[in-house]
Amino acid sequence: MRRVALLGATGSIGRQAIEIVEAHPDLELCAVASGSTPLDDIASPLRQIGGDLTELLDRAEPDVVLNAVVGFAGIHATLWALERGVDLALANKESLVAAGDLALAAQERGGGRMLPVDSEHSAVFQCLEGRGGEQIDSLVLTGSGGPFRGRTRAELEDVTPEQALEHPTWRMGPKITIDSATLANKGLELIEAHFLFGVPYDRIEVAIQPTSIVHSLVRFRDGAALAHLGYPDMRVPISYALTYPERAATPLPPLDLTSLTLEFSAPDTETFPMLALAREAGEKGGAAPCVYNAANEIAVAAFLAGRLPFLAIPEVVGETLAAAGDNPVRDLDDLLEVDRATRAAAEGALAAA
Numbered sequence: 250m251r252r253v254a255l256l257g258a259t260g261s262i263g264r265q266a267i268e269i270v271e272a273h274p275d276l277e278l279c280a281v282a283s284g285s286t287p288l289d290d291i292a293s294p295l296r297q298i299g300g301d302l303t304e305l306l307d308r309a310e311p312d313v314v315l316n317a318v319v320g321f322a323g324i325h326a327t328l329w330a331l332e333r334g335v336d337l338a339l340a341n342k343e344s345l346v347a348a349g350d351l352a353l354a355a356q357e358r359g360g361g362r363m364l365p366v367d368s369e370h371s372a373v374f375q376c377l378e379g380r381g382g383e384q385i386d387s388l389v390l391t392g393s394g395g396p397f398r399g400r401t402r403a404e405l406e407d408v409t410p411e412q413a414l415e416h417p418t419w420r421m422g423p424k425i426t427i428d429s430a431t432l433a434n435k436g437l438e439l440i441e442a443h444f445l446f447g448v449p450y451d452r453i454e455v456a457i458q459p460t461s462i463v464h465s466l467v468r469f470r471d472g473a474a475l476a477h478l479g480y481p482d483m484r485v486p487i488s489y490a491l492t493y494p495e496r497a498a499t500p501l502p503p504l505d506l507t508s509l510t511l512e513f514s515a516p517d518t519e520t521f522p523m524l525a526l527a528r529e530a531g532e533k534g535g536a537a538p539c540v541y542n543a544a545n546e547i548a549v550a551a552f553l554a555g556r557l558p559f560l561a562i563p564e565v566v567g568e569t570l571a572a573a574g575d576n577p578v579r580d581l582d583d584l585l586e587v588d589r590a591t592r593a594a595a596e597g598a599l600a601a602a
C-alpha cells in the first residue's frame with residue numbers, strides 16, 4: 250500500500266486524484282486538506298481545512314505527498330516532503346518556482362524524488378527516462394496558447410474574467426486558467442522545468458500546439474526528439490506520479506491518430522509578455538522567480554475580482570519585478586519575506602494601474 254497525503258483535495262487536480270486513488274488497489278489516502286471547502290465527502294483517516302499543512306503531514310506519515318494546493322501556500326508542504334525524502338508528486342508549480350534553489354537544497358539533504366504532475370513536465374520526465382546532462386540538447390514545453398491565442402492587444406483590452414476562464418482544451422481551477430490565458434502558466438512552467446531537470450533557460454523552448462495532444466518533447470544530442478502524446482486529461486500524469494514506476498491503467502481511450510491535427514507555432518510574446526518576463530526572472534535567479542510568482546498571484550486575484558484589466562496583469566508584474574531589490578534568499582524566512590514584501594508592492598502597483 251502506498252499512503253497518499255492529498256493537499257488541495259477539493260480542487261480540480263485533487264478531485265481527479267481521488268478518482269485515481271479509488272481505482273487503484275495499492276493506493277490509499279492517509280490525509281486530505283483543503284483551504285476552506287469542507288472535506289466530509291472524502292474518506293480519509295485525517296482531514297484538515299486550512300492551517301499548518303506540515304502538522305498534518307507529520308501526523309499522517311505519508312509515502313507520497315500530492316501537493317495540489319494552488320499558489321505559494323503550497324510552499325511548506327513541498328519543502329516538508331523534500332527535506333524528509335518523502336516522494337513529492339508536484340502539481341503546485343508555484344512552490345518550486347518561488348523556492349527553486351531552497352527546494353533543490355532540501356531535496357539534496359532529504360534524498361526524495363520529485364514526480365511532476367504538470368502534464369508538460371510529466372511528459373519531459375517520461376521522455377528523459379533518467380537521462381540528463383550532456384545527452385540533452387533542449388526541452389520543448391508545449392502550450393495550447395490559451396483562450397486568446399491569435400488575438401491582438403487591441404482585442405484583449407476589454408476581455409472579462411468569464412471569457413478568460415473559457416480554456417479551449419483543459420478544465421482547471423481559476424488561477425491556472427487565467428495563467429494560461431496570459432501565458433504566465435507557460436512562464437511558471439519554464440522556471441519549473443529549469444529546476445526539475447537542471448536544464449539552462451537558453452535550452453528550454455516553448456511551442457504553441459493548440460490541441461494539447463503533444464505534451465512536450467526532448468531533443469537529444471544525437472538528433473532524436475522524443476515527444477509525449479495523449480489526450481489532454483490530467484488523470485494520466487496524476488496516475489503516473491502516484492504509481493511510478495508502474496504505468497497503471499486509466500479510463501482513457503487509446504489515442505486515435507487519424508483524428509489528430511498537430512500544428513506548432515512560436516508563442517506571441519509581444520501580446521502575452523508574461524512568458525518573456527518569466528524568462529527574465531528565471532535567468533536573473535535569486536529572489537526574482539519568487540517576485541514574479543507573488544506579483545502574478547496578486548494581479549490574477551485582482552483581475553478575477555474585476556479590479557484589474559487583463560492587459561494590466563503583465564504591467565503589474567513587470568513593474569513589481571523592476572522595482573524589486575536584489576534580496577538574498579538564504580533560507581525559508583528570507584523567501585517568506587520576499588513573498589510578503591512583493592505582495593505589498595504589487596498591491597501598490599495595482600492601485601496605480
Ligand SMILES: NC(=O)c1ccc[n+]([C@@H]2O[C@H](COP(=O)([O-])OP(=O)(O)OC[C@H]3O[C@@H](n4cnc5c(N)ncnc54)[C@H](OP(=O)(O)O)[C@@H]3O)[C@@H](O)[C@H]2O)c1
Nearest residue numbers: 257259260261262283284285286318319322340341421422
Ligand atoms: N487543474 C489542472 O489541470 C492543473 C494542471 C497542471 C498543474 N496544476 C497546478 O495544480 C495546482 C492546483 O490547481 P487546481 O487547478 O487543482 O486548483 P483549484 O481547483 O483552485 O484547487 C486548489 C486547491 O487548493 C486548496 N487550497 C488553496 N489554498 C490552500 C491552503 N492555504 N491550504 C490548503 N489547501 C489550500 C483549495 O481548497 P479550497 O477548495 O478550500 O479552496 C483546493 O482544494 C496549481 O498549482 C496548478 O498550477 C493544475
